[in-house]
Amino acid sequence: MHSPVLLQIVVLVTSTSFALWTADFPGSDASVISQILEPVGIAVESSQSSAPPLHRQYGVDTGNIASAAARAPVNDITDPIVSSRSPPGDQHRETEPVSFEIVKWNWEHAQRPFLIAVWIMVASLAKILFHLSSKVTTVVPESCLLILLGLGLGGIVLAATNRTEYQLHPKMFFLFLLPPIVLDSGYFMPSRLFFDNIGAILMYAVVGTLWNSSATGLALWGIKQAGLMDKKVDAGLMDFLLFGSLISAVDPVAVLAVFEKVHVNETLFIIVFGESLLNDAVTVVLYKVFNTFVEMGSDKVRAVDYVKGVASFFVVSLGGTVVGLVFAFILALTTRFTKRVRIIEPLFVFLLVYLSYLTAEIASLSSILAMTFCGLCCKKYVEANISQKSRTTVKYTMKTMASIAETIIFMFLGISAVDTSMWTWDSALVLFTLVFVFVFRAVGVILQTWVLNHFRLCPLDWIDQVMMSYGGLRGAVAFALVILLDKSKVKAKDYFVATTITVVFFTVMFQGLTIKPLVKWLKVKRSNQQKPTLNEELHERAFDHILAAVEDIAGHHGYHHWRDKWEHFDKKYLSQLLMRKSAYRIKDEIWDVCQKLNIRDAMSFVDQGGHVLSSAKLSLPSLPSRTSFSETSFTNLLRENGSGVCLDLQVIDTVRSIKDKEDTVMHHVLAGNLYKPRKRYQANYSRHFISADEQEWQDREVIQRNMRCRLESFRSTKHSVYQSKGKSRHKKSQKKHRSSDVNGEVPNGKPKRNISWQDTVPVVMTMESEEEEEENSGAEKEDDEGITFVARAADEVLLEGKPSSTLGVCQSPFLLPPSPTCAEKELPWKGDQGDLPACVSSETTKIVPIDLQQAWNQSISSLESLSSPPVSETQQLQRRTVPPTRLEERGAPGALARPPLDPFFQFPERALAAGRSSEEDSAECIQQQELRPLMSPDKQPRPGSSTGSAGARWPVQFNRAAQISLLKNVVTASPYKGSGQTDL
């Protein structure tokens, strides 16, 4: 929704920047930029000869003499062009208005932005066209189609005007087209996976690129020496090494464009992709070094220069990384304070990351590295700080911009190739380059993998190696670099350009086309396969879980230890510094969850006691999962009636399809809901599709469930021990648990159901809809904070009486004094089972022995950090939770704000009547009771709701009126909160 608007803004910003830029530099630079979008004529020639002192790090900044020499002729050539094509302002001044014109044709005025917009439009329309036929896009990668389109368009332009008008200019490419792609890939890089494979990635990026470039350069030089190449190719060893350095780098844009559609397994993808990003540093340095050497003349190169070259590698790579990290830090810090300017939050993200790129560019450091690391590192904090809407905006804008940039790059690659004036073809050079590029890549990959496999636990098999060498695509970076060469120094530039274009086209088109069949043929592990049977799907998932667990037990991660250390540091210092005090957000999201729960509770009320309030008065959301339930019940029905016989009239004709349909339904259900094994779900990188970030709530859920399981078994063994420990203990533990529930953690007691799954479980539970899951997932970041805080609340807040204005959570002890009677009733071993039969079954699991509660907290927090010693933690917690009685005392005065209606107490009466169906109701009610305090703000008691009238204490609300009033309360609560929320 935001994206089109933002896109327009982006377009506008770019275009205005163009305008400003050209206004600022009416001299030589103006023509450089304008070449891409403007009929140039002579300017094309000037660009070839000139390559004016470009600010890109590849630029020739060391050779002052050379650039000075280059500058002089450029100015000579371009000056007349500029004067002949004088800026619009001059023209207006010259043509004095004779009389008032009604309409004035102001083409010059908006020419450039207009053309840019038109080009983007054409590219986007082309995308639509490509995707009209799904057959084409499944076979042919989009990048190939775009290049073809570019070729076609360039051909048309060439035929029409008899000269080449547009081309992909390096400056345009490095300053405007590449950053969005790098930003997108850095920001959405699956960081865990990336760091899991950082060793392999670095190896391939550094050693691999060094090997590739030197081997290619030397081999080409050898060919030249052997006399197999045309004599006109005037290049020495340094020229070939320079060429090798620019042709050997795997291109992130091309890799992304091709691999994204292939869906190979994540490890393979991240290695190739990470390599393509990180090899930028090596490419930059090699290119710079050799370029300087070529310009100096190879005979003048001294040993010192080689040393300097090696040194500059470290400076460029580490410097780029440092710049990225610094900007990531600044960005995270900035977003911490954007609470009041939510609307420009996304802008900060884009601006600062782009600034990191430009800064690195200015300092001639590795800008791609800077941007990648900036995006990679800031994401965690930024996502935590900015609002949900900003997150969505960032996501979509990034994807849109990257997609557009990629489209333009490939299209202009095609267009540029038409420009024959810069080509000189030499078959031997082209052919040998193709062969060398391919062969050396393969050799390099095999050698490095051989080394790497000694250190990797999951070795890369030969299929992976084939894919890696085949996936070494070259792309626009190489093209832009070769265009940047200075023809006066590099004599064979035209040959190199032709060769580069051929290599790029060959890799993108041929390898891009064939990689998919190859993947199929080699049976490369794909990321998401269609599993043939339910059994396989199920068991494979189980195997994955088992393997993941065993790997964890065996602890094969060498860097595990360091990661844990880092995470500890991050949690303790960095997050505290960079993330805003998230209490606000906790409150916010709990609020949301709460509201949803309320609505759902109201709905269940209507369902069971619909006569109390007519459902017409309630505008309730539909129940999506209801329908899905009915669907499966339908399939159940089918099965019960035998596989051959079908009751449904529509399906009788095609009996076989019943099974199919059933299968698809189940696959769908399973695929959507099975837990993904650890390590598998991190890699959801995709430029074009945004996948939901589900891993966090999943982790949380599983850990809760596991802990509950353990608690269950533990409780069953040590039941007697805890029974003898007295009331206060139970109360305390229950209260603790409840307040932790208030934090939005276990919204409706579903996990309970999971443990005692054999119990008949109410259907209404399935009404838990997707949005709520998402809400929960959003709230989860604060969950463990909330839980650990509860423990703290006992001593800090309650003992010292410190007002806890910052953290909304800690108010829950005040607001929620669970009456002793209530607690007792809920305890399964306290007697009252007769009165509360259904309730007990659902409530038992909520009673958590205090020590285990700590263990729970501990293990949840250990998700984030291992390093905190568990023993001391327990002791601490025990100390913290000592004053239970005080907590009670404090709670009593706080009861003013407490909602007087406890649905829990209405329950028994109905439980007898309604039986099973009310069991779930009780669960809901309990929940609501827990969540209630958050609904009613303690500052101002709500006048409209009936809560005020029943100022009485907990006890007897066993009548129908209470039920009604509760329902009213629930219904009226939501608009009130809605207004309250806007204040936030």
Next chain:
Amino acid sequence: MFTGVYNFIYFLISLTVSHSQITRLYSRFTSLDKGENGTLCREDFQRIPELAINPLGDRIINTFFPEGEDQVNFRGFMRTLAHFRPIDDHEKNKDPNVSEPLNSRNNKLLFAFRLYDLDKDDKISRDELLQVLRMMVGVNISDDQLGSIADRTIQEADQDGDSCISFTEFIKVNFYTSP
């Protein structure tokens, strides 16, 4: 103190496991062993954070402990882990009739099978399957849905019509999967 044990284990397994692997696993074992008594108890395993978020974590932990025991020494630890070694090429070519190594395909499957088979009757009943399903599946699936999935799974695999999955059926079903 452990060197004796260590050497013994080393000689025992050195035929199949490389020295470095044992060394690594041994250091892992000792790092897991918080009590420092040469054995691991359940809590030691449960302390592994990744295991806590593994839906099948507890089941897997249980496999490390033989019937009725609460401790596992390094030998038992290695024995369980040996199931998961990748199958080497030269092992594949070995005559299958010779005593099967622990990491053979069937043994791996058997390991997985036993995760399901709680009552050790060599059959996966519907309840057992449902239990595992319930562990592995997110909360927004109703029990009816799960039940139907379990039914369907059994129906799919069941060949002798006892509405349970036996180990042979289990192997057949997982013919193409690669544990």
